[in-house]
Amino acid sequence: MTNPGSDRALQDALIRFLADAPFRAAIADLSDGESLDGVPTEHVAILRAAYGERVRRFSRFLARQYYHARLTHFHRYSRALACWTCRHPEAILRSPAFDALLPTLVLGSREAARDIAALLEEYLVTSEAPPYTAELVRYQNAQLVAEAGPRVWRSDWRHSPLDAASTATLATHAMLMSFEWDLPALFPVLLDAARAPQRSPSPPAATRAPLTLLVARSPRGRVSVLRCSPALTRLLAALDGKATVATAADAAGIALSEAVAIVNELAEAGAIYGPGGIVRTT
Amino acid sequence: MSESPHHATPTADDHLWVGAFYNPHLARETLDAAELFDHLAMADPPRADDPYFEPTRERFTLLLHDYLGQLSEPYDAHAIARSRRLAELYGSPWVAEHFQCLHTEDGRFNLDYVFPPLYTEAFLQRFIANARILEWAIERPLVMENIPGFFNVSASVIPEPIFLTRFFDATGCGFLLDLPHIWIEASLEARDPAEFLLEFPLDRVVEIHTGGLVDDDDLHAPWIAPAPPSDEMLAFTRYAVAQCPGVRAVTFDAFSPTLTAAVLIGSMERIRERLAS
Numbered sequence: 001m002t003n004p005g006s007d008r009a010l011q012d013a014l015i016r017f018l019a020d021a022p023f024r025a026a027i028a029d030l031s032d033g034e035s036l037d038g039v040p041t042e043h044v045a046i047l048r049a050a051y052g053e054r055v056r057r058f059s060r061f062l063a064r065q066y067y068h069a070r071l072t073h074f075h076r077y078s079r080a081l082a083c084w085t086c087r088h089p090e091a092i093l094r095s096p097a098f099d100a101l102l103p104t105l106v107l108g109s110r111e112a113a114r115d116i117a118a119l120l121e122e123y124l125v126t127s128e129a130p131p132y133t134a135e136l137v138r139y140q141n142a143q144l145v146a147e148a149g150p151r152v153w154r155s156d157w158r159h160s161p162l163d164a165a166s167t168a169t170l171a172t173h174a175m176l177m178s179f180e181w182d183l184p185a186l187f188p189v190l191l192d193a194a195r196a197p198q199r200s201p202s203p204p205a206a207t208r209a210p211l212t213l214l215v216a217r218s219p220r221g222r223v224s225v226l227r228c229s230p231a232l233t234r235l236l237a238a239l240d241g242k243a244t245v246a247t248a249a250d251a252a253g254i255a256l257s258e259a260v261a262i263v264n265e266l267a268e269a270g271a272i273y274g275p276g277g278i279v280r281t282t
Numbered sequence: 283m284s285e286s287p288h289h290a291t292p293t294a295d296d297h298l299w300v301g302a303f304y305n306p307h308l309a310r311e312t313l314d315a316a317e318l319f320d321h322l323a324m325a326d327p328p329r330a331d332d333p334y335f336e337p338t339r340e341r342f343t344l345l346l347h348d349y350l351g352q353l354s355e356p357y358d359a360h361a362i363a364r365s366r367r368l369a370e371l372y373g374s375p376w377v378a379e380h381f382q383c384l385h386t387e388d389g390r391f392n393l394d395y396v397f398p399p400l401y402t403e404a405f406l407q408r409f410i411a412n413a414r415i416l417e418w419a420i421e422r423p424l425v426m427e428n429i430p431g432f433f434n435v436s437a438s439v440i441p442e443p444i445f446l447t448r449f450f451d452a453t454g455c456g457f458l459l460d461l462p463h464i465w466i467e468a469s470l471e472a473r474d475p476a477e478f479l480l481e482f483p484l485d486r487v488v489e490i491h492t493g494g495l496v497d498d499d500d501l502h503a504p505w506i507a508p509a510p511p512s513d514e515m516l517a518f519t520r521y522a523v524a525q526c527p528g529v530r531a532v533t534f535d536a537f538s539p540t541l542t543a544a545v546l547i548g549s550m551e552r553i554r555e556r557l558a559s
Contacts, residue, residue, distance in 0.1 A: 008405075011354070011400050012386040012387060012391070016390075018393060018397075019391040050434065057432075057501050057502060061432075061500040061501050065394075066394050107392065108392050151389045152389050153355075153385060154360075
């Protein structure tokens with residue numbers, strides 16, 4: 001009988017085998033008795049024995065499913081716009097360009113998300129599309145990229161509480177983005193127009209209104225988008241990893257108690273890191 | 283201890299419920315054809331801006347069928363609190379989970395798609411222990427859905443029907459029998475689905491999923507899709523219902539933004555017609 005830890009470790013290796021194309025290729029190239037990246041020889045042997053046409057097919061299937069789910073969620077506004085442009089975001093998943101990514105694709109990695117974002121930009125931003133399309137795609141791609149990367153699956157990992165003396169900095173997953181079009185106002189109009197029984201011959205227009213948005217991802221992988229006031233933008237700019245929250249609050253013109261509350265909410269959303277990062281609380 | 287799902291009776295009558303998944307983009311059409319649906323399974327929490335969720339909640343029995351976690355590890359406090367909150371919001375008579383293990387323990391790799399655990403003694407004991415804790419914590423009956431594999435792994439040494447039987451015997455949980463999943467596995471092994479079905483613990487079945495299958499271009503094999511069930515699948519569903527003495531509900535398993543109202547309503551009419559005949 002195998003021990004429980006061994007079975008769980010083998011399941012992890014199997015999951016990686018399906019999710020990580022370079023790892024899969026490296027395992028296939030190993031000889032008997034070799035191990036790779038912490039996967040013991042007996043598990044390597046089991047993975048190599050399982051490797052075959054069905055694993056290759058299932059991996060391709062999973063890759064398309066994985067990004068189909070994300071495009072359906074993050075690119076729903078481009079999907080609505082496709083009622084007029086006939087360019088559905090999911091179409092890129094059946095393109096030769098996506099197939100070309102498959103040999104190096106690692107599901108959920110930031111590199112894969114960036115590669116797919118580039119394909120989406122190239123396919124969706126055309127001269128026939130409405131003038132706000134480039135920003136719309138940039139907004140959605142930012143969420144796709146922000147969501148990627150390892151995550152914690154347990155809720156007992158929390159950020160260290162921040163106070164007036166804490167330092168903090170924008171998280172690596174977070175992005176502060178400027179836009180020329182009022183996208184948040186466009187979104188509900190676009191969805192309603194796409195669903196309307198008598199669809200307008202042209203897509204809805206957007207209004208120009210510069211705004212700054214913060215795209216963040218919590219440690220558990222939840223993406224959130226916050227509209228930034230000028231004061232919040234100044235606060236974020238001041239949080240450079242050296243200045244204290246008190247100094248940054250002063251620079252932003254925000255009351256200290258309010259700034260402490262804001263930075264803790266931002267840390268909870270994964271937008272900023274304190275010096276302690278996230279820690280296990282139990 | 284929670285009530286057995288066999289005895290969870292949210293309505294006075296004892297007829298077999300026929301329902302579907304709640305697809306928010308088809309909520310209006312679902313409400314317009316409310317007589318076709320006894321229940322709706324909820325795969326996602328309702329969006330705050332969904333104008334149809336409240337009327338839907340008032341009109342139908344809702345079943346919690348979200349991704350809650352994977353029972354290869356114990357649920358943490360956050361996952362349990364979320365499960366309880368959703369179950370209470372829906373008034374769900376039972377809560378569904380899956381025989382799946384789809385992300386690594388360290389969170390680095392995630393398939394984000396149903397994927398079965400290795401069928402081993404160690405995984406069986408993990409699932410039994412964690413299911414007991416979950417059912418106790420959410421104070422509602424737990425039903426567990428079978429998940430198909432697409433390829434064989436030599437370390438998976440317990441036949442799936444035996445793994446499931448031993449799990450249900452040890453926990454008393456209900457069985458959410460997914461017929462397209464059974465069909466896929468039988469097809470991959472070139473077996474008769476009806477014969478394969480009989481190997482599973484059908485006396486534990488509380489809910490049945492039926493649905494459409496299409497040939498997938500990557501798999502070169504039939505796979506689950508938001509499509510109408512074929513005549514053969516409908517006949518299989520009718521056969522399965524007859525084999526499951528405790529079944530309470532049959533659910534059309536299609537949850538996708540690409541599902542159309544015509545497919546949803548047409549499938550519900552055909553399922554009802556086939557089960558009534």
